[in-house]
Amino acid sequence: MAASTCARLFLRGTARSLRLASARSPLLLSLPMTRAHRLGPSDDELYQRTTVSIMQREQSGGVLIYSYSSRGFNIDGNGVIGPCALLPPSILQWNVGNYKDITVESLALFYMVEPRIEVLILGTGSRVERLDRDILKFMRKKGIAVEVQDTPNACATFNFLSSERRIVAAGLIPPPPSTDQEFLAVEST
Secondary structure, three states, X not given: OHHHHHHHHXXXXXXXXXXXXXXXXXXXXXXXXXXXXXXXXXXXXXXXXXXXXXXXXXXXXXXXXXXXXXXXXXXXXXXXEOXXXXXXXXXXXXXXXXXXXXOOOOOHHHHOOOOOOOEEEEEOOOOOOOOOHHHHHHHHHOOOEEEEEOXXXXXXXXXXXXXXOOOEEEEEOOOOOOOOOOOEEOOOO
């Protein structure tokens, strides 16, 4: 009921002001009616101010890889199954099955992000695999240094560069199953 009363008063007030305006100057009716001021708390009952609280002014050491297995990785306490792409602070599933699936298209997410990545670490499984020269040349043209390593060393290198606050990313493929431990801790370099 209060809303309909407000609506009637608003319409009545608008009609009266239009009559007064048209009597003073007929040109005012042809102009579009717009607000010339910003809304404030007295203008609208739904007006609310937005505030931002900064909880942490400086980032911590960055994303760290705690362990890896044939199933995936433990990154900052998050279990990631299968190949992953680390673009700090993001962890993404990476749609590659093995090192043969690494192409310019599969690396697109690494060279399209801002801020620009300095170093891309590629972990190719249990051993270092040779990638196509054209892929490495293309990434060099994009201004990104590519380091191809076996996955255990790639994890350690990523942690080291991340702790130095370098702008680093990683594309990691889990090593094949082994009879050793379930999850292997990442060695510090």
